[in-house]
Amino acid sequence: MIRELAAVAVGGALGTGMRFALDLAFATKDGLFPVSTLIANIVGSFVLAVVVAELWEKLPDWTRAGLGAGLLGSFTTFSALAVAFVHLASADQWLLALIYVTATMVLGLAAAALGLRLGHARARRPDLVNE
Numbered sequence: 001m002i003r004e005l006a007a008v009a010v011g012g013a014l015g016t017g018m019r020f021a022l023d024l025a026f027a028t029k030d031g032l033f034p035v036s037t038l039i040a041n042i043v044g045s046f047v048l049a050v051v052v053a054e055l056w057e058k059l060p061d062w063t064r065a066g067l068g069a070g071l072l073g074s075f076t077t078f079s080a081l082a083v084a085f086v087h088l089a090s091a092d093q094w095l096l097a098l099i100y101v102t103a104t105m106v107l108g109l110a111a112a113a114l115g116l117r118l119g120h121a122r123a124r125r126p127d128l129v130n131e
Contacts, residue, residue, distance in 0.1 A: 004065040011070020019075050033096060034084035037077075041104050044076030046111035053119025 019040055026036035051059075051067055059067070081104055088097035 003062040007062040007066030008070040008073075011066035011072075012074040015071040015074030018071075019077075033100060034080075034088075037080045037084050038100065038104055038107070041076045041081065042107045042111045044072045045108040046115040048072045049112040049115025050119040050122075053116040054123045055119075 019036075022040055023036045026039065028034055028036070048068065056064060081101070085097050085101055088094075088100060
């Protein structure tokens with residue numbers, strides 16, 4: 001239990017730092033499309049799906065906790081999506097807000113599906129896993 005908690009804390013610190021760096025790299029002004037949140041959610045969906053499909057069963061509980069809830073849980077956030085949506089809507093950018101939520105959902109699900117497919121394919125080919 002303590003090892004899992006520590007892994008989530010360390011992973012969370014790393015994921016939060018990565019997310020902040022992404023926010024700095026793709027800073028948006030008020031009322032503009034929240035690119036960094038969209039990128040984080042798509043990349044996070046893809047990476048988690050690859051890890052789940054390829055490695056999840058092979059990893060110890062503490063590593064899964066650190067990667068899933070910690071690193072990727074702090075890197076991708078529903079709360080950031082919700083805040084971005086409300087911010088756009090309150091600026092009367094309803095169409096942009098709807099496009100943003102739709103793009104996040106569709107692209108995030110597509111990234112997760114692609115990640116699962118890639119992870120399963122790599123897991124079936126042991127020569128690729130060790131690269």
